[in-house]
Amino acid sequence: MAKKQNFNWKIGAPLPRIEAHTERKLEVIEQYLDVYFDTVTANRHMDVLRITIVDGFCGGGLYQKDTETRYGSPFALLYAVERAKIRINADRHKPLQIAAQFYFSDANTLHMATLRDELLRSEFASQVDESIILQTGNFEDLLPKVLTDIKKRQRQGRSFFVLDQWGYTDVPMHCLQKIFSSLHKPEAILTFSIDALLNYLRNDGKGLDGLRQYGVDDDFVRTWNELKEDENFGRATAQRSIMEALRHNSGAHFFTPFMMYSKTDKRWMLLAHLSKHQAARDKMLSVHWDQQNHFRHIGKGSLFEMGFDHRLVETKDALFSFLDEDEATLMQELENELPGRVMDNMTDDVLQIETLLSRIGNLTAAQNVMIFRALQRLVSEGEVEIEKKGGGRKKASTMIEVSDKLIRPSQPLLFSNFGKQKVD
Numbered sequence: 001m002a003k004k005q006n007f008n009w010k011i012g013a014p015l016p017r018i019e020a021h022t023e024r025k026l027e028v029i030e031q032y033l034d035v036y037f038d039t040v041t042a043n044r045h046m047d048v049l050r051i052t053i054v055d056g057f058c059g060g061g062l063y064q065k066d067t068e069t070r071y072g073s074p075f076a077l078l079y080a081v082e083r084a085k086i087r088i089n090a091d092r093h094k095p096l097q098i099a100a101q102f103y104f105s106d107a108n109t110l111h112m113a114t115l116r117d118e119l120l121r122s123e124f125a126s127q128v129d130e131s132i133i134l135q136t137g138n139f140e141d142l143l144p145k146v147l148t149d150i151k152k153r154q155r156q157g158r159s160f161f162v163l164d165q166w167g168y169t170d171v172p173m174h175c176l177q178k179i180f181s182s183l184h185k186p187e188a189i190l191t192f193s194i195d196a197l198l199n200y201l202r203n204d205g206k207g208l209d210g211l212r213q214y215g216v217d218d219d220f221v222r223t224w225n226e227l228k229e230d231e232n233f234g235r236a237t238a239q240r241s242i243m244e245a246l247r248h249n250s251g252a253h254f255f256t257p258f259m260m261y262s263k264t265d266k267r268w269m270l271l272a273h274l275s276k277h278q279a280a281r282d283k284m285l286s287v288h289w290d291q292q293n294h295f296r297h298i299g300k301g302s303l304f305e306m307g308f309d310h311r312l313v314e315t316k317d318a319l320f321s322f323l324d325e326d327e328a329t330l331m332q333e334l335e336n337e338l339p340g341r342v343m344d345n346m347t348d349d350v351l352q353i354e355t356l357l358s359r360i361g362n363l364t365a366a367q368n369v370m371i372f373r374a375l376q377r378l379v380s381e382g383e384v385e386i387e388k389k390g391g392g393r394k395k396a397s398t399m400i401e402v403s404d405k406l407i408r409p410s411q412p413l414l415f416s417n418f419g420k421q422k423v424d
């Protein structure tokens, strides 16, 4: 397979050429980790941050781009921690220590030998076999021991997993379940080759049992067979089926599942961020908005449904690309759609903003600030009121916060439209 040739490492052999989508993927990981470290160290009283960083498909460490050498994921992770140490301590009187433990592993012996060799020739040499643990093996087999080590070392289990498989079968759902059920603060970035899965179904489609965990069931295959010549439909259904399956089966409560397109290879890849906290989802979305136009979602960005959605076949919704014009459409749609969601989720005319974000977080490309802007509009129209933490109403012009509550006024002014979604 062509894609595997781009991930071959051997000591002394030429480095693999980096593909554009690998560069994008690494940029997202690096940028997200910058935001991540800034957020989790915001508490000025903290003096040590303990974290474990696991790269379960680490490869050999370096790539070639024209005449330059580029870092692969293990070096990207090590440098993200080094950058964070400098940035975070720049304006602190009492220094904050980042106590990071790294687990780098790969099933390929040659790749691991190459990575060890590169690390030993790098500024990280003294950390090898100390805070950098190198292991050869299948991720699935190595995971249980890694989880045991994390739990021994860290009460909170703060951890970051990079699961950069090259197809779609090497991170079985039970691995994600183990990560998210046994640790308190894990996050993961998972790649999943949608096109490899679709090609498999196109060519063969046998052996469905292994694919059920990703939402590919008999119904899916039947419909796929009827409509597989329609590329948009194929991508849309696969994307949503997998999103839905991850939501249901992984045990991570939140994820941002967006697609990357490789122009050179003409193939689609899912890059999903999984976490247990709404705030982490919001931070990841900020990276997608920042990386404008490199990520796509098929259909609307405002509020979408997941799972198999036959309406997509009929409407052939456009691609959502995190561009400025997409934001304008998203805001317009949110303003139409949010009142209904707010109403449906209220109990006794009250809804915690945090609850709203938890319920719609997986179904929108909107960052919290965009959702707040749409809610602010409702407040200014008198449709809802905002109660501050600790009581008291907020003015329509005051910033909404996650700790606020939405209250339905006892005598709404214009309730004629509230709760009714606009039907296009």
Ligand SMILES: C[S@@+](CC[C@H](N)C(=O)[O-])C[C@H]1O[C@@H](n2cnc3c(N)ncnc32)[C@H](O)[C@@H]1O
Binding pocket: 007, 026, 056, 057, 058, 059, 060, 061, 071, 072, 073, 074, 105, 106, 107, 108, 111, 137, 138, 139, 140, 164, 165, 166, 170
């Ligand atoms: C996409 S490449 C990783 C690239 C790397 N993350 C980077 O950014 O430079 C996938 C890697 O997974 C390894 N691999 C394949 N199957 C595996 C498995 N079951 N468990 C662990 N590693 C595996 C391959 O040897 C390959 O090095």
